[in-house]
Amino acid sequence: MNEEQKQNNIVPFPGSADKLSKEGLDELKGGDKEKASELFSEALKHDPEHEEASYGLLLAYAETGQLKKGSQWAEKMMEWDYGNYFDVLQVYVSLLAQIGEYEKVVTVLEGIQEEERFPARMAEQLFELLELSRNMADSHTVDMEDDKLPAPLNDVNWEEELKTGSGEHKLTLLGEMKNYPPENVLPAIRLLLTDEDCTPLLKSLLLLLLKDINIEESVWVKKVNRKGEFSPASLCPIEESTAYINISQLMEQVLAHEDPILLEHAQELLREILLFYYPFPPSVHLEALAAVLHAEASAQSGREGDPLFFCRLHNIEESTFCEVKEQYDTLKNKLSEL
Incomplete structure (x- = not known):
């Protein structure tokens, strides 16, 4: 009996794919990436459309250095609409960059950028990768054609352009x-950071730009009814902020062992909120926000749940949950506005 016949003779038992996928996640988290890859592949033999196993296999390919195979698997996942599209995309373009396919990265990300579809929580990372890939692709072109030099940069009215341009143009x-x-x-950045017509997300990205170029001189930031003076170079990354650490730990207590992929999704939603408020922490009940983000990640994954279920898991009052959920729903549409 050949390998294909063996695979075709597998009898799928209910829950087999879920069990194998969970074991794969445990192995991946424990560091045995090869074993994790085997378990995810086995799970997909039982259920070829199992989203957690599909995404887990993608992560295993990336972690074990199977970059080409990983990029091909990511393409299939996006084509078949398995898993969260942008989570898969983020891994996909990273793999492409690692194997030097910069022009492909540019093509993919520019297509998404034209539709202004970058999620706020990923905008900075994906845009930086786009710029890096453009530069690497251009460097290759210059190496091939030494007589062609890059055009000089022109003066720009930054304040006006960033206040009136489209989201794509601003990025x-x-x-x-x-x-x-x-x-x-x-x-221009100083003016924009206190301009009431400048969106909170754009102010965050401007502040991160100053941090990236290591500006130590203090600047004033006015957003979400708060004002403060900060040295950009001294600001900690979002993932090292007290708010991120505390809320993330609360979600980990509930999800780390039960559903690591859902935890990762909830943490992405948390980064999105913290990027919106950056450099200020959100003024909200931390336990309730952890519960709301758990509920939101579940809903986005197609698993709606009763509010009482999340209240019990996170040990909070239903009234507190509903209050924070209402605040989040009001804010949600503004998180990606540039």
Whole structure:
């Protein structure tokens, strides 16, 4: 009996794929990536459309250095609409960059950028990868054609352009600003960081730009009815903030062993909120926010749940949950506005 016949003779038992996928996640978390890969592959033999096993196998490919195989698997996942599209995309373009397929990264991300579909929680990372890939692709072109030099940058009215341009145009400008001396862009950024017409997300990205170019000089930030003075270079990354650590730990207590992939999704939603408020922490009941993000991640994964279920898991009052859920629903549509 050949391998294909063996696979075709597998009798799928109810729950087999779930069990194997969970074992795979445990192995992946424990560091045995090869074993995890085997378990995810076995799970997919029982259920070829199992989303957690599909995403787990993608992570296993990435972790074991099977970059080409991982990028091909990610393409299939996006084609078949398995898992969260942007979570898969994030791994996919990272794998492409690692194997040097920069032009493909540019093509994929520019297509998404044109539709203004970058999720807020991933915008900075995906945009930086896009800029890196553009530069690497351009460097290759320059190496091939030494007589062609890059065009000089022109002066730009940064304040006006960032207040009136489309989301795509604003992201492009943020990338271009890194190519200018700080003194050329800092005056405009100072004005925008306190401008009431500038969105909270754009202010966050501007502040992160200043952090990225290591600006130690303090700037004033005014957003979400708060005001403060900060040295961008001294600001900690979002994942190292007290709010992220505390809320993430609360979610880990409930989800780390039961559903690591759902935990990762909830943590992405948390980063999205914290990016919106950055550098200020959100003024909200932490336990309730952890419960609300758990519920939101579940809903986005197609698993709606009763509020009481999440209240019991996170040990909070239903009234507190509903209050924070209402605040989150009101805010949700603003999180990605540039």
